[in-house]
Amino acid sequence: xxxxxxxxxxxxxxxxxxxxxxxxxxxxxxxxxxxxxxxxxxxxxxxxxxxxxxxxxxxxxxxxxxxxxxxxxxxxxxxxxxxxxxxxxxxxxxxxxxxxxxxxxxxxxxxxxxxxxxxxxxxxxxxxxxxxxxxxxxxxxxxxxxxxxxxxxxxxxxxxxxxxxxxxxxxxxxxxxxxxxxxxxxxxxxxxxxxxxxxxxxxxxxxxxxxxxxxxxxxxxxxxxxxxxxxxxxxxxxxxxxxxxxxxxxxxxxxxxxxxxxxxxxxxxxxxxxxxxxxxxxxxxxxxxxxxxxxxxxxxxxxxxxxxxxxxxxxxxxxxxxxxxxxxxxxxxxxxxxxxxxxxxxxxxxxxxxxxxxxxxxxxxxx
Numbered sequence: 416x417x418x419x420x421x422x423x424x425x426x427x428x429x430x431x432x433x434x435x436x437x438x439x440x441x442x443x444x445x446x447x448x449x450x451x452x453x454x455x456x457x458x459x460x461x462x463x464x465x466x467x468x469x470x471x472x473x474x475x476x477x478x479x480x481x482x483x484x485x486x487x488x489x490x491x492x493x494x495x496x497x498x499x500x501x502x503x504x505x506x507x508x509x510x511x512x513x514x515x516x517x518x519x520x521x522x523x524x525x526x527x528x529x530x531x532x533x534x535x536x537x538x539x540x541x542x543x544x545x546x547x548x549x550x551x552x553x554x555x556x557x558x559x560x561x562x563x564x565x566x567x568x569x570x571x572x573x574x575x576x577x578x579x580x581x582x583x584x585x586x587x588x589x590x591x592x593x594x595x596x597x598x599x600x601x602x603x604x605x606x607x608x609x610x611x612x613x614x615x616x617x618x619x620x621x622x623x624x625x626x627x628x629x630x631x632x633x634x635x636x637x638x639x640x641x642x643x644x645x646x647x648x649x650x651x652x653x654x655x656x657x658x659x660x661x662x663x664x665x666x667x668x669x670x671x672x673x674x675x676x677x678x679x680x681x682x683x684x685x686x687x688x689x690x691x692x693x694x695x696x697x698x699x700x701x702x703x704x705x706x707x708x709x710x711x712x713x714x715x716x717x718x719x720x721x722x723x724x725x726x727x728x729x730x731x732x733x734x735x736x737x738x739x740x741x742x743x744x745x746x747x748x749x750x751x752x753x754x755x756x757x758x759x760x761x762x763x764x765x766x767x768x769x770x771x772x773x774x775x776x777x778x779x780x781x782x
Contacts, residue, residue: 416759416781419691420447423661425559425567425654428694429580429679430665432573435696435761437464438768439665440570441503442777445485447566448497449778454566455502455558459551460573465503468768474505478563488771502564504554509537511550519643526636533633547572548583552651559654577664577679581686584648661691668698668743671750680753692757693750694781698743699736701780702762706740708733 419426420443428440437460447454455478458465466474469481481503486496513531520527530536548571555569571580654660664679683690700706708730716726750758761780768774 416443416446417450419661419663420450420452420566422659424565424659425555425569425657425661427555427569427571427655427660427662428665429571429577429662431575431577431670431675434665434667434670435694436573436665437462437570438468438774438777439663439694439696439761439781440568441465441468442774442781444501444503444568445497445771445774446778446782447568448482448485448499448501449489451498452566453500453564454568455504455564456568456570457551457554457558458503458505458570459508459547460505460570462573463505464768465570466505468774469503469771474503476504476507476510478502478504478558484771485775488775492772492775494775504558506550506554508547508550511554512546515550515553516640519640519647521643526639530633530636533636536633546583546587548574548580549587551580552584552655553647556647556651556654577675578682581682581688584651588645588648656687656689658689660689662688663691663694665694665696667696668739668746671695671746673749676750680756690756692753692759694759694761695747695750696761697763698747698760699763700740700743701760702764703736703740706744 426440426443428436428443430436437458440456440458444454444456456465458474463473466472469484471479471481479502480500482497482500485501489496516530517524517527551569551572555567558564558567574580662683664676666676680690682688713726716729717723721729747758747760750756759781761777764773768777
């Protein structure tokens with residue numbers, strides 16, 4: 416992982432929900448600070464796991480310097496303080512979207528206000544498929560260009576599918592497609608216009624008076640911003656393909672799906688995103704330190720005072736773990752066979768990560 420941190424300015428941790436992305440992102444931040452980097456972790460996690468792990472009640476939309484918290488945890492373990500710094504941020508999606516609209520509108524404050532006053536604005540900001548993922552990219556872009564940090568680590572939003580994050584810009588771009596929005600805003604023929612009006616009249620009776628007018632006002636306002644939005648998309652896409660960026664797929668043995676993994680790696684390579692490799696969390700064999708019962712364990716356990724019955728119980732329990740251990744070995748071998756990628760294994764723990772001390776332990780494993 417030290418090789419990964421060397422020369423990179425952006426790390427993007429991808430993966431489906433529930434595989435430990437937030438923990439991995441935070442641990443990488445701790446490792447980066449100990450290596451002398453000025454790092455920030457961006458998380459868009461409704462469960463607020465990063466705040467919990469850091470001992471904070473919450474994280475806000477502005478960067479929170481957590482270097483002192485990290486150094487206290489290091490000191491408690493007899494380790495020297497970090498030579499770098501670490502900050503964390505959990506952007507408020509609605510506020511981020513508002514700032515995003517304002518930046519695209521530029522000097523046209525009237526256009527921004529027109530969008531904000533519609534009831535559709537909040538629905539779009541919170542519910543439109545891909546908004547959270549794209550706003551995560553926008554925040555990354557903003558912090559990268561601010562010059563305040565030499566490493567930005569993005570914990571991508573939780574999703575059922577790893578590709579959701581990469582597909583978000585495309586889905587939003589499709590919404591801005593002229594053919595779709597013009598159908599609402601400026602129908603090209605009298606026949607179509609009459610059909611649209613009739614459809615909207617029916618919708619207005621269902622949704623209530625004024626709703627359709629607000630929807631059209633919102634859509635037409637976005638239509639005016641489409642050129643700037645498309646340019647933003649291009650800039651973000653260029654950033655994510657730079658040599659100082661690295662994508663990691665975070666997974667766990669029980670959540671690993673070969674088809675999903677193949678699709679994700681294929682998508683990255685087809686679209687020229689720089690892929691580093693895999694971080695596999697909750698690996699039991701790494702915690703145990705072995706995948707098979709060693710012959711010398713019997714005598715070693717006996718020398719420590721275990722009797723024959725206790726040793727047999729341990730051996731039996733170990734045999735019951737064999738299917739899981741074999742699955743982990745197969746998964747690790749499968750991931751290593753991806754050409755040009757690396758695999759980092761993180762041991763299974765007896766409890767969830769709820770402290771900076773635990774993050775320091777994971778950072779040590781990743782190092």
